[in-house]
Amino acid sequence: MRPRLFLAVTAQQVRRSMAYRVDFWISSTAGFVTTFGLAWCVWTAVFASAGSNEIRGWTLDGMLLYMVVVVLLGRVVRGGDIDMTISNEIYQGGLNRYLVFPVSYQPFKYAQAVGTLLPALVQLALFCAIFLLVVGRPADIAITPFGVLGAIAAMAVGHVLYFLLGYPLELVAFWADNVWSLAVTLRFVTTLLGGMMIPLALFPGWAQDVLAFTPFPILYAVPAETLLGRMDPALWARHMVVALVWCVIVQRIGTWVWRRGSLQYSGVGM
Amino acid sequence: MIEVRGLGKTYRTHRKAPGLWGSVRGLFRREHVEKHAVVDVSFDVGPGEIVGLVGPNGAGKTTVVKMLAGIVHPTTGHIRVLDHEPWKRDNAFRSRIALVMGQKQQLWWDLPAADSFDLLREIYRIPRERYKATLDELVEALAVGPYLTVPVRRLSLGERMRMELVAALLHRPDVVFLDEPTIGLDLTAQRAIREFLLDYQRRVQPAVILTSHYMEDIERLCPRILILREGRIVFDGPLREIHARYAETKRITAQRSIGAGADPAADLGTWPADLGEVLTCTPDVVTVSVPRARVAQAAQLLLSRLTVIDLAIQEEDIGTVIERIYQGQTGDGA
Missing domain, CATH: 3.30.70 (Alpha-Beta Plaits)
Known part of the structure; x- marks a missing residue:
């Protein structure tokens, strides 16, 4: 896709995202407060019952900041919750317009996904600032230039990968009457294995070894831990390489599923 | 310009027995049925021609249009539109066609039409000067100037359809597919769209395929019609011949x-x-x-x-x- 067109699609999606301002702020604030509130209750209780200030290298403040960062980064990586748009376009015939336009569908949808980032980035900055003002920066957290740049790069790759993972699953809508369960499964699996529920350091050693070769850590744990200065550059680079390889693999799968699936498409109605 | 030979489309759908037991059985085993939506359809359309595609509901009109536009893959036969096979969806082909579906929204619902037009300029790579001239001309002809900055979801059906036409014609397509463009509109809005299409066709001369259930659309716009019944063409000829051949x-x-x-x-x-x-x-x-x-x-x-x-x-x-x-x-x- 041409860069100018990519930017135009992204800009249009930003305008669309802003069209529903009330919904935007309520859903984002409610989602963040609920998730963070739950994490605060659980981890406060866990640290209290453990009777220790530290669990596997994490203090309570560090853990809470990790949860704030990972929840907000998660919104960015997931592209501001655009799941189900592709399958809905298949079910409701919205796909027709993209098949008639002289554009490729997958890059077009990705450009739209990027367009939903801006609101999520605004939320990221705003809620991080609130946390730092209210709680302050934990003593064991060091934010460095590598941490910031590395987190941004990991987040960008995570965003691409999350989109590419969801894409073929949504295209199953060409055959199945409902793909909601697939989207939910993807959300659960990535949330658990990507480190959004708990830091990956709390998994058993063997599980961490296996996860290092999966597409999941780059989605949440790698950007969050890099930002918080808890990941060394060599490990970060290894995660990035693994993630890029997964990008190529799932992109190919998506293209193959699209080719097969679009043969089935009826454009809604006969 | 459009060449269709032996075109056919068969849809395969599943059937579910009614009731709870039917739902339970459907979890394990499904019966599939085949519906032949289009059967052995052949016709040609020349440059600048307007052809009406008529038939009762379910006759296969929309499926034919979708196949011509490259949305649906044909089961049998072949199609050439502007020397392209629509199904391959080459950008060179898609840059020269337009599709308006009366029952489907092409514009982005939550944005003003002007925003969608700007994006379409980029999608079709229309030079800025030409884009502005064409947009001004279409906006004036369809009298939609006051609604350009209103979100599409707030427009009436008639205003929306006129905006859809602007969007579809911005890149000056050589072939235009209009699938029930006047459906649901009041008589005034129908007439306005018909007058616009007549005038546009006279000036720009694209090939047009129009489907409609309104005979007035067909009578006013289409010198030639194709009648589809149960997926087959049962008449292809000038509208005036209908009376000579079939009126008793x-x-x-x-x-x-x-x-x-x-x-x-x-x-x-x-x-x-x-x-x-x-x-x-x-x-x-x-x-x-x-x-x-x-x-x-x-x-x-x-x-x-x-x-x-x-x-x-x-x-x-x-x-x-x-x-x-x-x-x-x-x-x-x-």
Whole structure:
């Protein structure tokens, strides 16, 4: 896709995202407060019952900041919750317009996904600032230039990968009457294995070894831990390489599923 | 410009038995049924031609249009549109066609149409100067200037459809597919869109394929029509030929002079069965439906029996004739 067109699609999606301002702020604030509130209750209780200030290298403040960062980064990586748009376009015939336009569908949808980032980035900055003002920066957290740049790069790759993972699953809508369960499964699996529920350091050693070769850590744990200065550059680079390889693999799968699936498409109605 | 040979499309859908048990069974085993939506359709459309595609619901009109536009993959046969196979969806092909579906939104619902037009300029790579000139021209012709900055979801159906037309024609396509563009619109809005399409076609000369359930759209816009019944073409020819081939009767309306007898039935007497039937018989007007071959005889009889000040001979309503073709009641295989 041409860069100018990519930017135009992204800009249009930003305008669309802003069209529903009330919904935007309520859903984002409610989602963040609920998730963070739950994490605060659980981890406060866990640290209290453990009777220790530290669990596997994490203090309570560090853990809470990790949860704030990972929840907000998660919104960015997931592209501001655009799941189900592709399958809905298949079910409701919205796909027709993209098949008639002289554009490729997958890059077009990705450009739209990027367009939903801006609101999520605004939320990221705003809620991080609130946390730092209210709680302050934990003593064991060091934010460095590598941490910031590395987190941004990991987040960008995570965003691409999350989109590419969801894409073929949504295209199953060409055959199945409902793909909601697939989207939910993807959300659960990535949330658990990507480190959004708990830091990956709390998994058993063997599980961490296996996860290092999966597409999941780059989605949440790698950007969050890099930002918080808890990941060394060599490990970060290894995660990035693994993630890029997964990008190529799932992109190919998506293209193959699209080719097969679009043969089935009826454009809604006969 | 458009060449279609032996085109067919078969959809495979599953069937679920009714009730709870049917739902449970459906979890493990499904019955599939095949529906032949389009069967062995062949036709050509030349540059600048407007062709009406008509047929009852489910006849396959929209499926044909979707195959021509490259949205749906044909099961059999082949299509060439502008020397491309639509299904391959080459950008060179898609840059030269447009599709308007009356029942499907093409514009982005939550943005003003002006924002969508800007994006379309980028999608079709329209030079800025040409884009501005075309947009101004279309906006003026369709009188949508005041609505450009209103979110599409807040527009009326008629305003929205006019915006859809602007969006579809911005890149000056060589082939335009219009699938029920006037569906659901009031008479004024229908007329406005018809007038615009007529004028646009005269000036720009794209090839147009139009489907519609409104006979007035077809009569006003399409010199040639294709009639589809159960996925097959049963008529392909000039609209005016429909009457010659399929209409069985003509209608004669006799306007009686003021002061003529108060009992027209008595003046008319018994109407011969071989001259058709009397439809209305009032003191002012007598209308009869007459077999086409006996029109002269029937007119003479009316003039001889009634004091007539005006006589009109009309073709049977085109919609009625086409409806008979839909129902396969034309007696000549159509």
